[in-house]
Structure formats: structure tokens, C-alpha cells
Amino acid sequence: MFFVALAYYRKLWILGFIVGLLWCAFQAQSAIQNKLAADTPAKTTQVQGLIASIPQTGHHHISFEFCPEDSSLPKKIKLSWYYPPEDIPQAGEHWQFTVKLKPPYGMMNPGGFDYEKWLFSKGIGATGYIKKAEDNQRLATSSQWQINAWRSELEQHIRSLIPQAEQLPLILGLAIGQRDDINQTQWQVLRDTGTSHLMAISGLHIGLASALGFLLTSAFWRYCPLTSVRIPAHRIGALGGLYTAIFYACLAGLSIPTQRALIMVSLAMLAVFFKRAFYPSHVLSLACMIVLFLDPFAVLNAGFWLSFGAVAIILMSCTQRFPGIKLAWLKIHFLMAVALIPLLIIFFNDVSVVSPIGNLMAVPLVSVLIVPLIILAMMLLPLSMKLSSLLLAAADYLLNCLWSILSWLSHLSFASWQTPVYPWPILVMLALSLLFMLLPRGFPGKYLAILLLMPLLFYKTDRPASGDVFVSVLDVGQGLASVIETTHHTLIFDTGPKYSQSFNTGEAVVVPFLRYRDIDDVDMVIISHGDNDHIGGLSGILKHINVTQIMTSQPLEHKVTTFCTAGQHWQWDQVEFKILHPFQNQSGSDNERSCVLQIKGKNLSVLLPGDIEKQGEQILVSSYGKSLKSDVLLVPHHGSKTSSSRHFIESISPKYAVFSVGFRNRYGFPVTDVADRYRNIPSTILRTDLNGAILFGRGDSPIFWRQQQEQLWTSKATE
Template identity: 35%
Template sequence: MRSLIIGFACGIGLLQTQASLPGIEWYAVGLVLAALLGYTAWKFWKPLLRVPLLLTCGAWLGFLWAAAFAHYYLDQELPKAWEGRDITVIGTVADLPDRTAMGVRFRFDVEQVVMQGLVVPQVPPRLALAWYGSRRVQAPAEDGEQAAPARQMAGDLRPGARWRLTVRLKRPHGHANPDGFDYEVWLLQDDVRATGYVVDATGSGPGTGNHRLDAFVWSPSHAIELARGWLRDRIMAALSGQPYAPVVAALVMGDQRGISQADWGVFQRTGIGHLMAISGLHITMLAGLAGGLASWAWRRSRVAGMRLPLLMPAQKVAVIAGVGTAFLYVLLAGFEVPAQRTFYMLLVLGVAFWSGRFVRVSLVLCLALGAVLLLDPWAVLWPGFWLSFGAVALLLYGTVGRMRPHHAMAAAASARWWQKLWLAIKTGARAQYLVTLGLVPLTMLLFGQYSLVSPVANAVAIPLVGLVITPLSLLGSVLPAWAAQWVLQVPHELLAWLAGFLQWLDQWPFAVWRAPLPSWWMFLMAAGGTALILAPRGWPARWLGWFGWLPLVLNPATAPADGTLRVTAFDIGQGMALLVETPDHRLLYDTGPAYGTHSDGASRVILPYLRARGIERLDRVVISHSDIDHSGGALSLLGGVGVDSVYSSLPEAHPIVRASPRHQRCAAGQSWNWDGIGFTMLHPTAQSYESDKWKPNARSCVLKVQIGRQAILLAGDIEALQEQHLVEGPGADQLRATVLLAPHHGSTTSSTEPFLRAVHPELALFQVGYRNRFGHPRPEIDARYRALGIRTLRTDQSGAITLDFGDQLVAQEYRQEHARYWYDR
């Protein structure tokens, strides 16, 4: 069974690396082959033959199961013909809405699509919607009265409510960058095949406009989400204005969205992020507490005149209470993978106890693994899956079979309280040592960093959060409002103290070890070495395991070879951000847009890429001008990575200039040389800063990077007049370049024909957002490039684009090099 489940997991993982899904003929062949393998394995009793057969059989079944899931979900995709068109739908709010400063985001289950003319639009059954700001909507009719117009906020949305909405949709599309978050597969996992927003749709009749039809439509999922919302509202009301109220809410009902990015950064860097939600530890603790109380009450039922133990043993009652409590708590947690794993393991152990069977702990873990992947084949793509199962597997590897439970139980029964406490501390320290050391290779593979202060942080946080803060938070969330305000203050104050302690740890000089993401062979060597280090006492030469870590520890940041240049144009939406790398230096041109109050191109795209590469310092950052799609990520970048100097056309009072370690204005004629590669600023002129008539676009920093006979021209958002000045000015002979970053994203105000002829590029890059509201690049501009024989690449279609300048120009498109079946087809 264990071999079959492990093979099943391997098959699912293999499917998630495919560029396309298998055809129907593969299902017939695969099922027949899996049946033959299974039958052959059943006939062979020798493990040397049975294990590989079962692994192969499970792999085929996992591959086909995941493919069937993917086919079903992808077939529900929004047709391209209906993108960007107003569609009226009727349905229910499917989850707990996420309220932000810009509006509300929520999932919407479609029940009915209103006919447009003679056609019913094809709309997927689940949508991810945003409702921005205040809207004029219609209040529902009460007790048979006619509906009356009213002003409500989009924040009035509640789980389970049925609404009639007019929406504007697009197909799932996210940024595609190396080592970045894959938004498209995240939506696919949640069965969301279209995203969009609610549009103004007011009307005078009862059947028109955006309005609520029913306050609540019953279903189990709606009831769960409503309960989660009720708990969150109670906690936030009781701790109104308190900084760690969102953390208390996360511990009670698993909603982590309110935790600030600054707090999350501290939690992650100190290695306790796993505790700031409903974790497996919390579920196990609560299940044990519920089981213990149920057993205590059941045994003492004779006091009330009942003899319940004669009907059912108290131990079985404890199992039912513990598993049932765990199930309810997992539902409150949103059914995340770590919570699922814990519940399935408790369920298997409970069933085994009830049936009077002995079950190997490794089988329990494998059954939990199979259950998770059976319901969610995409779970293998997320770090939480690997860290959750990896931590439990390490605990099993490091403890099972190395203790004598009967002797330990006998000794514990006769020991004094301080001896029991010391035994508990030793056991906990051993578990923390196993997890801390054992997860280093996996954590470095997933994140490229490891918290060196995590043992200290976890030693304090695990007992405090698990035994004090979480139980008090759960108790306070269900008490009457007057009592909740007093009880919830205690866990909040403890969290505030814990946060201060973690911030102190985070300031240690070597709190976090960062390195480039290791290759697979480095990871396998480190994992093998770790297994040897944690092997049982008496195992020969365990110290040799440390040598398996050497490639991981000495893994250097990669850089272009001598005499070459690499430019990475990030898929960053409607904005600009390019990383220019020479063998020994790095320059970032623009920092991408701001997406919201706490999110921008640097925090979501650039910094994760730099950390994955092991890049901790940039020699220079050039911010072409002040427009938010070019400078929106600058402050996050300056706070997240070392920067030697900043060049920009920003005014001296600008916050980015003030935050820069060393700032210099862009001016035509500036030049420098790195590793034999020339950098020349062509625009703006120094005199332009003396006039206040120039728009930010007109003062964009234009940078040319030259390597041998090849060059790339980074033109910012200059427009036709500036292009004319460059073509007719004294530096016109410097315009010619192999690659051109299209000015102003391909707008009609730029890319004039004389300018394109003067540059004469082989390739033009358009950094644009998918279906951006400006329509960039404009069709007539794209046609102009093509008419001049210029090849064009767009980040919204290609993902991140990497250019290698050497003897030849080599362009790599991330969506082709890293093709996956869920990318926009």
C-alpha cells in the first residue's frame, strides 16, 4: 500500500511538469498497464519485485488521475470572445470576502447567466471578482415589499448571499517569471476559470442593477464560511484597532489575509510562520483536549445516574470527540494542506483504534498523503505540502524504533513532576532538533533562505502559542461580547510581547542565511547527508553526512560569463523593470508598478527573483521617471536589497530620492564601463531640469548598453517630441541598437518611424499587462514595427524575457521554456 501511494504521488508530480495534457488514448493504455502491473505485483510476494511494480502502477494511476482533474477544470474556461464584455450573472458569494482599501475581493458561484440578446454567454461556474469602492446597488425586498434603491457598500457582501451582478471578465492570467508565484495554477486549483470585477449597473426596475436577491442560501460550505466570518468579526470588534488582532483571527479561523507584510516578514525570517495560523500542532492539541474532556465526562456519567461506559468505552468516545473536533477546526481553517494532513492522520489512527488493529505510523502518513492528493492533485506545487509532510516524515525517521515505549511509560508513571517536565523538555528539544536540521535542504530548495534563529524563536513560540495563546483565543472568540473583550486582550498582549522578541531576534547580524536556490543534485546530496547525520546512534561514519551539505553551503550566485551580457525583462504587468547583468555588476532599470497599498512589482516579482538567484546587492538602479508603473516598487526594492547608487529624473524632494543611499540625476552624456560593457545615458539633457514645463514622460532616462557590436536601448516613456530630438540631435549616431525596449509600452504617442529607422533594432520588447486598459501596444504601432521587419516580443504573452548578448543574441521566453498545461492556451 505504501509503495502504491508513493508512486501515486510521483505520478501526480510528473503530470504537473507537463506542457500539455495527455489525449484520451493515454487513459485506455494507462489503465490497462496499471491493471497489469497491479496484478503482477499481487502475484509476486518478494519485495524486490513487488515494490517497483507497485511504484510504477501507482505512478500511472496518479498521472492519469491528475490529468483527468486538469481536463475537467480547464474545460470550464471563459471563451476569449467574452473577455472584456459586460455580463449579468446570478449566483452566491462563495467565500469570506477580503476587504482592502481599494474594495472587496471574493469568489462567486454562478447559478444563472442572463441572456444577452439571443445568446447566453458561456461563463465558468466559479469566478474571482473584485468590487471596487462604493457602488449604487439595490436593497432586497423585505416581506413582499417592493425593492427600493439604497446606497450600500460593496463591503456588505456576506458568504452565502445571492446577488445579481453585472461583471466584466477575463481568462485567468498571471505574471510568469522564474521562481515567481504562479497565479494561474493557484486559480486552477480553486476551480476559478475567470477573473474580473463588478461594473456599475444601476437601474430603476426591480430586475435591473446590481442588487442582492437573498440574504443567505443554505449549503454546508456557505454555513462554514459564514461561521468563519462571524468569528472574524467578533475578534476584530473585541480587539478593535489592536495591531495583532489579525494574528488572533488567523489562529482561530485560519484567515491570514489581515496580517501585515511587515509582521509576516518577521515571522518568516524567524522561522515561526507555520505557527501563525491553524497548524497541525494546534489541531492535534485541540483534538487531544476535546478527547480528554469527553473521556472525563463519560467516565463520570454515573454521578448523573447514567451508566454510559457500559454502552461504549470511554476511550472510543474520546476518539470520536477528538476526531470530530479536529474536523470542525480543519473546516474553520479553510481546509489547508497542513490541516488536512493532520486530520487524515488522526482519522486513520481513530479508525484503527476502533477496529482494534495495529497500524504502522508510516502507513498512516502515506494514507494521509494519498487522501490529500486524491482531493487536490495540485497540492504538490506548494511549499506547505512539502514542509508539512516533510516535518512529520523527519519526526518518524528520527524517533520511531529508537525508543522503548513500555520502559518509558513505566518510568514516567513513577516519576515525579519535575522529572516528567524534564522528560517533556528533552522530547520537545529532540523533535525541534530533528525538524530544524532536517528541513534545511528542503527549505533552501523552496525559499533560498533559512532562519538561523528559528530554534530559539520556536523554543519560545511553540509552547506560548500552542498552549496559551491559541486556547485563550479560541475561548475568547465564542464568549459573550463583554467577556470576549477581556479574555482576548490576554493573547493579544502575549502576541505583542512575542512580536517584540521576534523583532529583536530578527535584528541579529546573521539571523537569516541566504543562498541561491540549489540545483536538484545539490538538494539530493544535502538530503542524503542529512539522513546520514540523523541516522540512529551506532551508524558508522555519520559525520560524513556533513560533507553532503558542502555544495549547498558553497553554492555561488550565478553571473554571465566574461564577454557576455544578460538582460531580463520581467513580466510585471503594465510597467517596466529590467535587470541588466555583466559578469561582476548588476543594474536594474525601473522597478515596476504599484499594485495596491502593500503590494508592488518589487515585492512580488523582483525581490523574489533576486533572492532565488542569491543576489543581495545591486550596483545601480535607474528609475526613468516618476510614473507609478515605473517607480511603484522602488521603496520596497530599496528596503529589500542593498543598492549602491540610484540614477533618476525625480525631483529632489521625492520620497525615493530621500530613501536612496546615493542619488544622481540622469543627464545625457553620463557614461561608465563595467567589465568591458559600455553604459551611456542619452536623455534627458541637464538643462531640462531647469524648466517646469516638462512632463515626467518627457524626462525619462534613456540608457544604452553596448557590448561589442550589439546593444540594447532602454527608452522609458519618451514620446514623439523626445524621439525627434534624439534623432536630430548630436547623439543620433548612438541610437542604433540590436534590441529596443519600446518607448511608452507601444503607445500611439511614441515609436515614430524616423526613430525606429534610426535605432534599426532586430528585436523590440513590449512590457505590458494582459488586456491593459490602455490597449498597449496599440495595433497600429505593432504593425509599424512589423512593417519595418522588427521582431516583437511581449511580456504578457511570453512571460519574462531573457536576452543573452554574446557572439549572437539569444532570446528566451519563460512561457515557452517553462511551458505548463495550465498557461493561457
């Protein structure tokens, strides 16, 4: 009755708001139920189902989305297959696998990528890997109605036609939205020049495809005079444009920007066919409502905000302006670059300064020449492979010319502006300031909005007071990385592991944390020893951050280092730093010769022992005794049974014992007996797999990043 009353009294906006909330709540509950529970025990199971995405190939492994037929499992899971057979799965095929599944889980760090959020937005309820088994087999080939199968087949055709093309990854991105082959260096060039949006098939590309379909269909219809008398060519052209837009959007994978563009183009084409006037703002609003109805969690995707925000800026700056704007296309580039700054800061903490120049050259070239060539090549594939090859080769040549310009721009020292994580009041003021600047000339007080930018210019991240120290133990999975800050100095102790050629925690975790803290220069990096889980991220850090000194227990190739030796000490901002281990000419394994650092500030004392084992612990106890006592101990060797002897623990008597371990790691760290020894001190047990990044020194109690940043999609970690 309540909803009937709202409808009767024409309070439709209230009715729509309430219905929207109920729909979102229903979708949220469904998404939560679709997830594998965090306390689900790891077990091997056999599954049958559909390959729901184009497999992504890596170094000796592939990964893909899989829709199992078993209703007791999540509707979609993400699987990896290490060392797969030559006959790998293809999109749209039905397979049977023996898999080991785990709940959706990711590292949780300040400034870092929220992997669990990404999985949630994709509807993926579990991750896992395929185990070697004789019954891993293809059950059925792909159906002819599988869109992903079409996309995969097109990908194979394009690869075979231009196998040596330098810009093949970009061509695949523009053709079918397949961006897996674009490497980190290429993405960095696109980000630095503000041209990443060209790889997201959206309004520009869908509009071009629709226009091409409109023109070709209209031209063909005009050669049929008997039919064109009854139905005008432009109406049939609208249907051709609609069909081409739908076809291209499906090939692109129907991402959020693609959905928005397809809906807007479809409404425009239908309006032309039915001879109805339409307002761009109404079309944009309707497209937004349809996208959110289909997927309420689209708001978690940066592409949603950037896509709709960009079109809204164009409409706001270019419509209902009299007289017309001179050089409107040039002004649009500038306004887009400026007005999207708040969104770029929120999602990426990175703003391209050269974006207007990069887009000024890239957008016309891509829109007028490159994308039409690629679309024509795909349309002509069934008719002439040779002609398609020539068109794709021409697109590759033009992309090479464009890439040389973008690469030069990206290497300029001022190409991008790395920003810290601003508090929300400053971001609100920035957004309001830019909104006022977009208003028509003559709007009262328009240019006073520049005053709202003043807090942005004077903002500084909080730093420790003189004599105090901040210690951040980052969540890097099975490994160790920590950042120590004083008033004017920064030290990194270990850098976490390198998981693959394209992913290391130095670049994925430590560098984003430093950006979050507005740190561009690091005074010292200490590598406790040479195991991958401690040194693997070093190259990623050196790639992005200026490091003054590297200290380690063993030589590193192609790097100038200082060896850590017991007795070294220094003071930064009244905070004492001492190297306690290894002693000169000390023998033993790499673990036993780990660098051990002790930090003593007014607010906090910390001991970082690397991976020393019981022999090294005995040396420390006999050499330093009770002076080892510290508030925080990064438990040696991640809680292995080879370390954490009773005398060592009693000498330190830590208030907090921190285990830097990976979620459900294969070693079973921390060992139960070791954890019990710390509880008997008593020490408070903290774990990066359960707590995420752990931040000390910011108050009386440590900050647990996983618990502080808990959201709807965050898994509740349990032992």
C-alpha cells in the first residue's frame, strides 16, 4: 500500500529511490551468498562447467573464468592452470577439472589494489588452481552462440594475419577488448600520457562502429530504389548502425564503458528510426539507470565513473552555449583533462600533466583512421584475408607512429603528477572548484572557486614527531616487507616476493604504500638476505623510487650495496638504528646470516631479525642479553619451527609478535607450537594474513588495515 500511495501522489522519485535500495540489497545478498566462505576448508574437488572467458596466457600457466555446473559452488570461479597441456582450454568449451579452491582473498594495504573488491565486482566467488589429474578433459566444444568463442576465434585470426606486428597487443585491445598482452611498460606510457581510455572500448569506438554501419547500410539501401521509396535510407541506416554497435560491443566483452556507450548509441539510432527527438542528458541518465539496474556494483568500477563523468563533462561544457564555442574540440580536450582530476586522484593517485597534448594527437588519429581500419578488417575477414591483413598492417604502422610520440611524452620529467591520498574534504572542495569552472562564462563568483584549491596546495601527510617512529608491516603474502618512517627519513626493511615476471610486491604493494604516504625518496633499503620472499620486490621499488643506499648481507648483481655488520649504527631525527647481526666473518646459511635491525624511538622499539634461525638467535642472546627487549618483534622466519627459541623470546619479551605470512600458505606458517610460545610470554599475536598491513606508532594501539577498511566484499579472515 505504501508504494501504491507514493505512485498515486506522484512521488515517483521517492518510489524509485526505495526500489533502488531494495534492488541493491537483494543483489548484495546474492553476491555474498555466491562467495565461498572464508572458513571453508581447502579441499580437492572435481568440477564440470563452461570456460567463461578468453584464457589469459602467462609464463607456463593460463588463467580463466569458469562457470561450474555444481549449484553448491559459486556461479563463477577464477582458475589457474600451471604447466597446462598443449591442447589448452578455449573460450566457450565445456571441461572437467580436478581443482583446489579457496575463498576470494587478497592483500590489504594502504594505497594498494583491492583484489577482493575486483573479484566481487566481477561476480567471482572463489579462486583456485587445476591439479594434475588424468580426468582433466574437454567434454564439449564451444557452441556457435558463445560470444567469447567468437572473440577467441577473431583473436587467433588477427594473430595469424599480423604475427610480427609491433603493436599487436594494442590492436587486439582495440579490436576485441583483449588487453592481456599489453605489458606494464606499455600501460605506464598510456597512464603517463592520459590515453589509457583508448584501450577501453567505449563511446568513441562504439560510436565509430555505429557510424560506419550507418553509412554503409544507407549507401547500400540507396542502390535499391524500389525499397527506398517505402523506407528512407537513413532509417535503414539507423538499424545498420544499431546492429554494428551491438556486434562490436559484444566483441569488446561488454565492459561498463562499452555498456554505457552501447545504450546511448542504441537510443540515438532508435530515435532516428522512429523519428523521435531526444535530449543527450536524458539519454545519459537512462543509460546510467540501465547499467546500474543490470549491475548495481558497477559503481565499484573506476570505468563507470570515468565513462559517465567524461560524457557529463562534454554535455555540460558544450551544450546550450550561445554563441557557440570556438575551437570546441580543442577546448573539450582541455576541459576533460582538468575536470577528471578528482576521479583520477581518487582511483589512481596519478594525474597525467601531458594528457591534453597526448589526447590531442591520439584521439583524432585513433578515431579517424586506426579504429575504422581495424573494424573494416574484421568485417572483411570472411571475404578476403589478404585485404584484412593489409588493413591491420596499416593500423599497426599508424600505431607505431603514434606510440613513438606517446613514449617521448611519457619520458618527460613532468609527464605525470603522483598524488598522496587526500582526505575527503579536500577532494570535495577540489570537485566543487572544477564544477564551478565548467559553468558558463559570466556565472556569479565563478572564478572565486579557485580559492577552494588552496587546501590542496598546502596539504602534507602526517609524519612522526621528532624522536618518534612509524613502523608499517605490509601484507605481501608469504614474505616480508616493512617501511620505517621518522620525521625526515624513510627506511625499507625487505621488499616482499616476486611472484612472476609481471608481478612483484615491491611494485604492487610497497610503491603504492609510499605513494599513499607521499614518499618519493627512500634513504635506505635493507635486504635481510637473498631469498625471494625478502628480495623479490627490490627491482620493482628501484624502478619507481629514488633509493640512496642499499644494505644487505650478501652481494647483489649490478647494484652498489653496503654489507650489514654488527656494530653499525646511526641516528635519524633522534631515533636510534642499530645493526645487531651478522658478525664479521660469521659462518652459516643465508638465513643464519640475515641482517638484524633494532630500532628505538621515544614511542616504540622494534626488532627486525629477518630469517635467522636458532643458532643466530643464540648468538644474539649471548651478545646482547636483555638489551634485545622490544615492544614489537617481527617473528623470525615467519613462525617456522627452526626459529623462535624460548630463550630468544624471553630476552625480547615483545608486547606484539608479528607473523608476516601468506593466507593458507603451503608451509603451514606460523607453526602452532611457535605461536603458543609467544602467547605464554604473553605477547599479542598479529598476522598479516588475518590483519592485513599492521601499522605501529600512530597511537596507543596498532592499526589493522583489513579490519579498519572492512567492506561488504572483505573476507572475514579466521585462523
